[in-house]
Amino acid sequence: MPDTLIFGMEVFLNGLMAGVLYALVALGFVLIYKASGIFNYSQGVLALFAALTLVGIMDGQVPFSHMINAVFGTDIHHFGWQVPAVFAILLTMVVMVVLAWAVQRLIFRHLIGQEPIILFMATIGLAYFLEGLGDIIWGSDIKKLDVGLPQGINASIDELTYQWFGYGFFIDNLDIWATAIAVILVAVLVAFSQYTKQGRAMRAVADDHQAALSVGISLNFIWIMVWSVAGFVALVAGIMWGTKSGVQFSLSLIALKALPVLMLGGFTSIPGAIVGGLIIGVGEKLFEFLVGPLVGGATENWFAYVLALIFLVFRPQGLFGEKIIERV
Amino acid sequence: MLDATEGYTTADGRKIGGVVMEMKNITLRFGGVTAIQDISFDIREGEIRAIIGPNGAGKSSMLNVISGFYVPQEGEVWFRGARRPQMRPYQVAQQGIARTFQNIALFEGMSVLDNVMTGRLTEMKASIWTQALWKGPAEREEVANREIAEKVIDFLEIQHIRKTPVSRLPYGLKKRVELARALASEPKLLLLDEPMAGMNVEEKEDMSRFILDVNDEFGTTIALIEHDMGVVMDLSDRVVVMDYGKKIGDGSPDEVRNNQAVIDAYLGVAHD
Numbered sequence: 001m002p003d004t005l006i007f008g009m010e011v012f013l014n015g016l017m018a019g020v021l022y023a024l025v026a027l028g029f030v031l032i033y034k035a036s037g038i039f040n041y042s043q044g045v046l047a048l049f050a051a052l053t054l055v056g057i058m059d060g061q062v063p064f065s066h067m068i069n070a071v072f073g074t075d076i077h078h079f080g081w082q083v084p085a086v087f088a089i090l091l092t093m094v095v096m097v098v099l100a101w102a103v104q105r106l107i108f109r110h111l112i113g114q115e116p117i118i119l120f121m122a123t124i125g126l127a128y129f130l131e132g133l134g135d136i137i138w139g140s141d142i143k144k145l146d147v148g149l150p151q152g153i154n155a156s157i158d159e160l161t162y163q164w165f166g167y168g169f170f171i172d173n174l175d176i177w178a179t180a181i182a183v184i185l186v187a188v189l190v191a192f193s194q195y196t197k198q199g200r201a202m203r204a205v206a207d208d209h210q211a212a213l214s215v216g217i218s219l220n221f222i223w224i225m226v227w228s229v230a231g232f233v234a235l236v237a238g239i240m241w242g243t244k245s246g247v248q249f250s251l252s253l254i255a256l257k258a259l260p261v262l263m264l265g266g267f268t269s270i271p272g273a274i275v276g277g278l279i280i281g282v283g284e285k286l287f288e289f290l291v292g293p294l295v296g297g298a299t300e301n302w303f304a305y306v307l308a309l310i311f312l313v314f315r316p317q318g319l320f321g322e323k324i325i326e327r328v
Numbered sequence: 329m330l331d332a333t334e335g336y337t338t339a340d341g342r343k344i345g346g347v348v349m350e351m352k353n354i355t356l357r358f359g360g361v362t363a364i365q366d367i368s369f370d371i372r373e374g375e376i377r378a379i380i381g382p383n384g385a386g387k388s389s390m391l392n393v394i395s396g397f398y399v400p401q402e403g404e405v406w407f408r409g410a411r412r413p414q415m416r417p418y419q420v421a422q423q424g425i426a427r428t429f430q431n432i433a434l435f436e437g438m439s440v441l442d443n444v445m446t447g448r449l450t451e452m453k454a455s456i457w458t459q460a461l462w463k464g465p466a467e468r469e470e471v472a473n474r475e476i477a478e479k480v481i482d483f484l485e486i487q488h489i490r491k492t493p494v495s496r497l498p499y500g501l502k503k504r505v506e507l508a509r510a511l512a513s514e515p516k517l518l519l520l521d522e523p524m525a526g527m528n529v530e531e532k533e534d535m536s537r538f539i540l541d542v543n544d545e546f547g548t549t550i551a552l553i554e555h556d557m558g559v560v561m562d563l564s565d566r567v568v569v570m571d572y573g574k575k576i577g578d579g580s581p582d583e584v585r586n587n588q589a590v591i592d593a594y595l596g597v598a599h600d
């Protein structure tokens with residue numbers, strides 16, 4: 001087998017795993033967009049905020065410690081305990097639900113019936129607010145996140161591929177775990193939306209607000225629920241990215257990578273978000289591998305956007321969106 | 329005048345009970361437009377009550393007030409003997425008041441069965457945790473609710489399209505599916521906004537029959553808006569007539585038909 005093909009396969013697999021993360025962030029967007037028509041610019045910051053909170057709780061960080069120290073002249077930072085990852089994740093989830101409630105209660109409840117652009121602007125404001133809030137509560141330094149997910153090269157794959165191709169693939173254990181968790185998460189979400197009462201209500205609200213009201217569904221409740229679920233998805237994405245590259249501001253920038261994913265997959269399609277994420281993940285890695293060397297590299301910065309642009313021109317509704325036919 | 333608790337017997341021998349829903353001096357304004365002006369009327373247990381009037385008379389607005397979609401500036405709504413506090417539409421629905429819309433509001437992306445099942449949502453009480461286990465209470469509840477939904481589907485003769493996505497249905501069937509969804513909640517009061525608008529004669533006859541059957545078999549109290557006078561005369565026990573936001577008539581179909589103000593309104597006699 002030619003070397004390029006073997007290397008290409010490795011790149012392909014790594015791309016798939018990077019794509020999982022894009023897919024997760026895009027999924028958060030789609031959930032909120034479907035249910036409320038809000039394009040949530042703050043989805044990436046939500047992931048950052050969740051990861052920050054998780055690290056803070058695990059390390060027993062004192063919230064608002066900078067502010068407290070500045071005001072009272074004290075020097076406190078940590079409570080001096082460690083919280084086990086499972087509890088910390090549960091607590092963080094509670095925080096995300098409270099946040100979902102607050103976002104609905106304090107912002108979007110007052111914006112019902114407003115133009116989509118206004119709602120979008122509100123989420124931009126929310127993004128910057130959350131970014132600042134995360135800083136104030138937990139500090140702005142880069143933090144290490146370790147919830148116990150295994151990391152490093154997967155020895156069995158390395159060995160197996162070495163036997164087959166005479167070249168051992170480098171696949172990170174973390175990526176394998178991340179993929180497995182993402183698959184489970186998506187399966188749970190699908191089961192939730194198809195088979196539970198709350199899931200049905202969610203689909204009903206996504207379909208028609210008026211009709212949903214007429215069968216006794218509280219829009220407010222569903223929107224809080226959807227923001228909570230989006231917060232949960234953000235937490236999972238935050239854990240994966242944070243474990244890999246540390247919890248830092250750049251985490252919120254992966255949200256921007258979710259944009260081309262959405263253009264590819266369609267803004268309202270959950271399968272679209274997943275497939276779109278994988279295509280972008282694989283596409284940008286393969287492109288960098290094959291074409292990168294010819295054009296001086298760094299294609300990963302722009303490839304996704306160009307691909308999305310080409311898609312926009314030829315299939316504006318995305319891969320899975322319904323064809324838009326203008327009535328005249 | 330009838331007493332609030334006393335009933336009456338209809339021409340076709342059905343027993344009508346006391347007042348279920350009473351609107352007292354309702355006034356609803358949109359900016360400068362007064363859609364409803366100081367209107368009072370009641371709806372009695374087991375009756376088919378029609379609201380009629382020319383375009384823009386305020387009929388839909390009245391239905392929207394009853395179902396909580398519009399909040400009147402003045403007046404009181406009394407339901408089952410108690411004054412109803414201001415409620416959101418979903419709370420009204422949970423109280424057992426179901427409705428259909430003039431412009432059809434279905435879940436277009438769902439199948440007929442799923443649409444009808446949403447009518448059961450308010451009745452489903454199993455918590456998310458029992459639902460996650462699936463076996464046990466959650467499964468029993470699902471099966472019981474599914475049975476009711478299927479019964480309604482049979483009743484309205486839409487078995488053959490159970491699994492069809494609603495978006496693919498013709499207009500007349502959509503109207504019927506919307507009625508099915510409202511019926512699935514086993515409402516105490518059913519509000520229908522022009523259930524026959526845009527239908528051909530045959531479809532209208534079907535729909536009339538279904539409305540009568542629902543009322544007959546389940547004893548459901550029904551308030552409906554309708555333009556077709558023939559249909560109104562056939563279906564309803566009592567009729568409220570509205571024109572330019574005002575009530576200009578209220579009584580049996582015969583009384584209303586012979587009411588001069590009503591005749592003028594329908595013939596378009598100039599308002600002074």
Ligand SMILES: Nc1ncnc2c1ncn2[C@@H]1O[C@H](COP(=O)(O)OP(=O)(O)OP(=O)(O)O)[C@@H](O)[C@H]1O
Pocket residue numbers: 358361362363381382383384385386387388389390430
């Ligand atoms: N949401 C609204 N905002 C502003 N004006 C409204 C609204 N809903 C109704 N109106 C106005 O209230 C008046 C009554 O409207 P309504 O829809 O209740 O009439 P209708 O009797 O149902 O008429 P139709 O037979 O055409 O359905 C109209 O002048 C209408 O423009």
Ligand SMILES: [Mg+2]
Pocket residue numbers: 387388389430
């Ligand atoms: Mg109307």
